[in-house]
Amino acid sequence: MKKGIKEVAALLLGAVICLGLGACGSGMEDSFMDNGSNPSQPTTVSVKTGTIATDSWGYTGSVPVQVLAPSETEIAVQERTLLVDASHSVVSGIITTKISFSRDLTTVAAAAQTSAPANFVSYVNLSMGPARTAFPALTVTVDVGAVSAGETVTVYNYDTGTGRWISAQTAVVNSAGKISFPVSQLSLWGIFR
Amino acid sequence: MNIRRNLAAVATLVGVAAIPAVCFASPARPGAYMSGFLGVSAPQDTTVSISEFNPVTTKDAQVEFDPGINIGGTAGYDFGFFRLEGEMSYKRGEITSVTEESFGTRYRNVDGHIGAFAMMMNGFFDLHNESPVTPYLGGGMGFASVNLSNTRGVDAVRGAINDHVFRSDDDTVFAYQAGAGMEVALNRRLSLDLGYRYFGTSLASFRKDWPNSTDLRLKSHNAAFGLRLKF
Numbered sequence A: 001m002k003k004g005i006k007e008v009a010a011l012l013l014g015a016v017i018c019l020g021l022g023a024c025g026s027g028m029e030d031s032f033m034d035n036g037s038n039p040s041q042p043t044t045v046s047v048k049t050g051t052i053a054t055d056s057w058g059y060t061g062s063v064p065v066q067v068l069a070p071s072e073t074e075i076a077v078q079e080r081t082l083l084v085d086a087s088h089s090v091v092s093g094i095i096t097t098k099i100s101f102s103r104d105l106t107t108v109a110a111a112a113q114t115s116a117p118a119n120f121v122s123y124v125n126l127s128m129g130p131a132r133t134a135f136p137a138l139t140v141t142v143d144v145g146a147v148s149a150g151e152t153v154t155v156y157n158y159d160t161g162t163g164r165w166i167s168a169q170t171a172v173v174n175s176a177g178k179i180s181f182p183v184s185q186l187s188l189w190g191i192f193r
Numbered sequence B: 001m002n003i004r005r006n007l008a009a010v011a012t013l014v015g016v017a018a019i020p021a022v023c024f025a026s027p028a029r030p031g032a033y034m035s036g037f038l039g040v041s042a043p044q045d046t047t048v049s050i051s052e053f054n055p056v057t058t059k060d061a062q063v064e065f066d067p068g069i070n071i072g073g074t075a076g077y078d079f080g081f082f083r084l085e086g087e088m089s090y091k092r093g094e095i096t097s098v099t100e101e102s103f104g105t106r107y108r109n110v111d112g113h114i115g116a117f118a119m120m121m122n123g124f125f126d127l128h129n130e131s132p133v134t135p136y137l138g139g140g141m142g143f144a145s146v147n148l149s150n151t152r153g154v155d156a157v158r159g160a161i162n163d164h165v166f167r168s169d170d171d172t173v174f175a176y177q178a179g180a181g182m183e184v185a186l187n188r189r190l191s192l193d194l195g196y197r198y199f200g201t202s203l204a205s206f207r208k209d210w211p212n213s214t215d216l217r218l219k220s221h222n223a224a225f226g227l228r229l230k231f
Helices: A002-034 A110-114 B002-023
Strands: A045-054 A065-067 A073-077 A082-085 A093-102 A120-128 A131-143 A152-159 A164-172 A178-185 A188-192 B031-043 B046-053 B056-066 B068-078 B082-100 B105-111 B113-126 B133-148 B151-155 B161-166 B169-185 B190-201 B204-206 B212-216 B219-230
Touching (some): B082 B151, B113 B190, B133 B204
Antiparallel strands (some): A065 A073, B046 B056, B105 B151, B151 B161
């Protein structure tokens, strides 16, 4: 009899432990989402999604807007910015934005990893629905972390067509440890020392 | 020799054909009549106001047109020196460019048009004289269903293609016209009508719902050639 009670108690205990583990799992997932990260990506990538509205001619509003972005980046959109897609057609309506940031190069596509220049610092990936180009350029500000103030870094744009990183410009790290650069192509941008 | 003979024959034919018009003076002759006309409508450049709801913006675009068709018909009564008639007509202009300076947008190679189906009540004063040519002047008012077609354009500055510079819609608004012309009597019943009309509408609003509203006043110069039949 005692043995039977023990077996039932053991089974109940096992069930409780299993349920508890399951609950822990969903709780982690929620906090993951709250953090703005995509659960399907490694935790070394910060992702924020949001929306931006353009009118029937593809223009944003008459005041500048900030795109929702990870804490390490700021994406400033000037007033009356025109967004166009890959076929040069204007993009109208409510556009979902997705801004990704990481200091881990292994989180980009394999082709981009192999062709990357040396001394990678971080990257920002800008996605705005079907939009591929912005007129005028957006201003992207990035916290370059360990790079010292006054140091010059090079900003590259990854061309998915050729699979190559194209040097776009250099930028000097300011006293806040950040750089700012203009971005017309809404795609992957890498910062290298 | 043959050419001279042909020319003489043509001249004779034209002369004979002209005899009724030349000989027939056009005294006032009351009675009902109807007419049809065909011509050209040339919309004036206009400012189109566009209000966007999300994001909230307003644009004032300058729109230019190429001439289009002007076709219609009338039915009325000639009181002698004054005619009262009802008119139905359709006028159309082709949109050639759309420019918005504050956004720096200049759409060229534009594909779109504006049209107006008008129902008017007109009054004209006829200035009868001893010749077969009767000048007239007058005007009218009524309603017009103004249609703005879906309009596509290419931004000459950035090369961006916009398939919905304007979205298709129509609005029925007050319309007016004023004009003058001349009636050339061919015989006691039939006459030619060469006329000019300045046609305008009150403010037409398109797409008043989401996502934007487009407003314009249509004004156009219209010339037409017609035939009028008196009963």
